[in-house]
Amino acid sequence: MGLRANDGIPRGPYRDAPTNARVPTALDRVWRRLGEGPYGRRVSIGLGRDVTVPFATPEARFPVLLRDCRPDDLAALFPRGCDATAERERADVLWRFGKVESGEQPSRCFVAVDARTDRPCHIQWLTEAGCGARIRRAAGFPALEADEAMLENAYTPVGCRGLGVMTAAVGLIADLAASLGKRRVVAFIDEDNVPSLRGAERAGLSRWSVRTRTRYGFGVVRISRFRRLPPIPGRREPGHPEGGFH
Numbered sequence: 001m002g003l004r005a006n007d008g009i010p011r012g013p014y015r016d017a018p019t020n021a022r023v024p025t026a027l028d029r030v031w032r033r034l035g036e037g038p039y040g041r042r043v044s045i046g047l048g049r050d051v052t053v054p055f056a057t058p059e060a061r062f063p064v065l066l067r068d069c070r071p072d073d074l075a076a077l078f079p080r081g082c083d084a085t086a087e088r089e090r091a092d093v094l095w096r097f098g099k100v101e102s103g104e105q106p107s108r109c110f111v112a113v114d115a116r117t118d119r120p121c122h123i124q125w126l127t128e129a130g131c132g133a134r135i136r137r138a139a140g141f142p143a144l145e146a147d148e149a150m151l152e153n154a155y156t157p158v159g160c161r162g163l164g165v166m167t168a169a170v171g172l173i174a175d176l177a178a179s180l181g182k183r184r185v186v187a188f189i190d191e192d193n194v195p196s197l198r199g200a201e202r203a204g205l206s207r208w209s210v211r212t213r214t215r216y217g218f219g220v221v222r223i224s225r226f227r228r229l230p231p232i233p234g235r236r237e238p239g240h241p242e243g244g245f246h
């Protein structure tokens, strides 16, 4: 069944978004596949938070507001001449806008802005249940319940890092998810991404699973496995039903 972009969440700015990302050519795809190598393994930590339970997220070093991403935000987040990581992130943002427009990915893109200047200082996505099977398999997404949403692709420009912006943004997006009727937000973060793990945990998410994505034959075969971490005594567990992942 086809999906409309943003089913269940208010429409974002996608109609006006810069969907002029270069469509990958066959050669691009071949290079990407070759870059994946004959074998690869990526381990991420699954974190979750029950957003119906209030949580006092630490504030950033300057006042931050959350709003939908606008097309003109990208120039501030990824300025001309930015580093390779930022370039990759920008390309990913454009690719995602395309997927949202085509209805394959029910995601909403947010920016956190410096409330004093309206300058964007962080970008992050909130994805709902209903991703296309192809994307879900390729990205190793969990099967989300209707009242769950997944935080994805947090990015803070280098000049704004370490000021608590991601932490504040995760808190604000979690609050917004609650106001949209969600019960739980989840995130999967690479096990070695210390700033991102710390930011998510500071915003009240707790570790509860490990996802291992293995790929064989230049990414032709991809397998994602989810393992639940043992509960920590005395800690409120996110409460995801067993078997919710596939």
Ligand SMILES: CC(C)(COP(=O)(O)OP(=O)(O)OC[C@H]1O[C@@H](n2cnc3c(N)ncnc32)[C@H](O)[C@@H]1OP(=O)(O)O)[C@@H](O)C(=O)NCCC(=O)NCCS
Binding pocket: 152, 153, 154, 155, 156, 157, 160, 161, 162, 163, 164, 165, 166, 167, 168, 188, 189, 190, 193, 194, 195, 196, 198, 199, 200, 202
């Ligand atoms: C991950 C990222 C979004 C964090 O953004 P940020 O706005 O700098 O995060 P915060 O300032 O809220 O910091 C979060 C925590 O990480 C810590 N931290 C920040 N940079 C760090 C670093 N280089 N090494 C270790 N810890 C770091 C902060 O001290 C803070 O912990 P604390 O509150 O206990 O002090 C940013 O580093 C980034 O954009 N990285 C590149 C893209 C990326 O990896 N995205 C994540 C994809 S899931």
